[in-house]
Amino acid sequence: MLLKSRVASLFGVLLLLISSLLWPPAAQQVHAAPAGVTPGALSQVTSFGNNPSGLKMYIYVPRNLAANPALLVAVHYCSGSASAFYNGYARDYVTAAEQYGYIIVFPESTHSQYSNCFDVWSPQALTRGGGSDPVGIMSMVSWTEANYNIDSSRIYVMGASSGAMMTNVLLAEYPDVFAAGTSFMGVPATCFATGSATNFWSSQCANGQISKTAQQWGDAARAMYPGYTGSYPRIQLWHGTVDSTLSYNNFAEAIKQWTNLHGISATPVFTDSPQASWTRTRYGGSSAQPALEAISVQGAGHTIPAAGMVAYSIAFLGLNSSGGGSPTVPPAPTGLTATAGNASVSLSWAASPGASSYTVKRATMSGGPYTDVATEITATSYTNTGLTNGTTYYYVVSASNSAGNSPNSAQASATPASSGTSTGNLVVQYKAGDTNATDNQSRPHFNIKNNGTAPVNLSGLKLRYYFTKDGTADMSAWIDWAQIGSSNIQIAFGSHNGTNSDTYVELSLSAGAGSIAAGGQSGEIQLRMAKSDWSNLNESNDYSYDPTKTAFADWNRVVLYQNGVPVWGVQP
Template sequence: MTNRSMTDGSTTKRSTRAPATGRRSPRALLTALLGCVLPLVSALLLAVAPPASAATLTEVTSFGSNPSNLRMHLYVPDSAGARPAVLVAVHYCTGSGPAFYSGTEFASLADRYGFIVVYPSATRSGNCFDVSSPQALKRDGGSDPVGIRSMVSYVQQRYGSDPGRVYVTGASSGAMMTNVLLGNYPDVFKAGAAFMGVPHSCFATTDGSGWNSACANGTVDRTPQQWGDLVRAAYPGYSGARPRMQVWHGTEDATLRYPNFNEEIDQWTDVLGVSRTPASTDSPQSGWTRTRYGNSGAQAPVEAISVQGVGHTLPTAGMASRAIAFFGLDSTTPTDPDPGTDPTPGSCRVGYAVSAWNTGLTATITLTNTGSTPLTGWSLAFTLPAGQTITSGWGANYSPGSGAVTATGLAYNSTVAPGATVQIGFQATHSGNTGKPAAFTVGGSACSTG
């Protein structure tokens, strides 16, 4: 499942031998003059020209839990400001993070719009991502999705990125991983764009094989609810907002065949609770058919683009910018593509008490609903000070154990009535810093403290 391009070039040599004479030709005199003048001109241009971009692709070698030993490359553009958005860009089989960086337009779009790009690299045979094992298909089950989630947490801790603006995209194996990540971590990712993928759990196997021929050939046909149930089973009990989805597929794809395109639509319209009947259909470019589900806006719950006569070669030029627009990242001003689903600002208050000793501490957290409507399926987000790592907890599920943490209520306390309070807490190790998180949010809305 590769996605490569190749260019050819040729060079014509031209003779530079001087005329056979003792006198210097006019061309030789001009060359000598330029040899004196050009260094001075170059020096002047360097003095007045703006500095070149300092942003480079860098490898991060220690970023948290990484059960399958993925590699992480990171691109932080010079234009990244305070609380930047994050895009995880996942490569195809036989590829790598650096190859996806150089072979797609996401880094140049990051330069323009100021978001950070994470490029994971698979390390197993064939450099395909694990989208088939039982461990990969459930939240925090192990394997590649856990490592990618850790990469996001690292960026949030290291660069103060916006936890409410995290997105994922990928091609082929990376598109399949996009589907998996949206199902496993709906509280982490706001939206995804899958180029030539298959639905979450379509590639599932139980024999240790990483390849599912029936799914690849497009012969796995389930009802929308059956597909939706597979996503919901990846994170049982989750009742919060679900990420939006954009899917792309070429009609002549012979690797992950075209019927998977419609199965993805079935899955995500069911997960997001919108009609399978398109709200709009258009052709934004020759050969493209775009359908939108749930509404006809640029950031509809589900958007699908079918590309006529094209095989397993996406994304091609211009498609990355369409994905960025679907995410709402084509602006330097943050947007909320899903208004109305978060709690009312100021509808929560958090109390936080720490009892510390030597290299350990206990934190007790009190969450109060100060609004007029219940907090249902709540998730409390906060960033632990550097050096603190959660070892155990109560009253909530905590993920990950360090950095940008999300505490999600359990079945018995997942709904907090107006005026009611729930108490949760955890035990952690520390390396000297026993401080408190600077801020707390529920569903992306800030809570008061005290």
């Protein structure tokens, strides 16, 4: 018996030793993916729970899965599919999932009779637990939570068009499940209600003809989950100003609904332009993650998200961390521009997602070394004053948050100069005679105006146009036509080192050109330039070139000298 006992003990120890070799400790165990789910690929899940409307479920689990991953539900547009959304609008979310380790669920509509739109119109869909698509989508969320160690405080939803409408519905109907959402080109929750399970399109809502008070919109959303007294998820709304599929009017109506649901003022507390055509407003707070953020995109139709927008959604939702809510270092700012003024340079740049402040750095040599000139800037613009006219300054900008500092932006430079207005009341107008920036000829046209009360002799005036030669070939130039006579204009080229310029062409006017009467003008001067070998130019990076000016307009990037003194324009 003793021998048996010892053998058994030995065997048990051996088993424990083998077990420790074969299996890592519980804290290090890697759970196998559910059957049919391949990390790093869009995978279909065929059985996921209650699914009254027969939706399909697809899932993307990153290869680099976080220990407690966030979950994003990505809802496609009408006529779309999970795979089309995965490869299209949602692709940047997929790329970011590999970086931050979150999971994405892609519901797919099977309503071919309704153009594969998601049900946001029926009474069943607009009642919590009432059936139809929202119930199926919530089953997908529950399945994912049951199979992965999802951080339940970091469940989000985003969608475009029909998916954006569903985003609003899910956030209003399941506010206790979702932390936040992004809606691209949507409508307020319940706006599409038709009272029927089969009438799927509300032309009134789509055309922006439904307008309610903020309280009415809020009450309509609250009726979807009667008795709920908790807080509502944060939401980010995007809409193009010329959307002809889901009218831009719905943008304002959705703002009414969500400010009411959050119990905050409909007056924004913060407004800026992260990019030139965007107007961003924040409600209930000015931080990067307010209760409501609304971004209007000037000139955009039913075509968003477009390039660069998803990064702002990821930062707003809070997907740019691997868990625990810790932010990551923001990316370097983009789009830095520098505009010269009188003893000053004005800078602007695109907002860096996740940034809380910016640092402006300056050098007097291209490439640095740079010195900080302004820190803790919360805007996306800054004017550096007290500079020396005629000196070229080089700038970079970095972004910061609690996680650290970004790399520097690309460099921009400018050379301050005295005021570009003329003390002698002379103004240069310009238009592009040829708007093809990459052909073998450049055709800038000029006109000189006299806004004064006395005539001005054209003799002694010199006009300079700045550009890049794009090569070593010599330049040739001709006056195709001039009202003052082409023989009264002499052409010369000079070298120059400045912003987007290494060369200038100078037009000198002789006594034969006469004078400009008070309130008069020189008339059109048509210049044409080409390389001696007739190779192509690249005018797109030329300081004085502007293809948008197809009619004469005042242009201070052409400099006018009177008796050797600059009287109009800003030299690069």
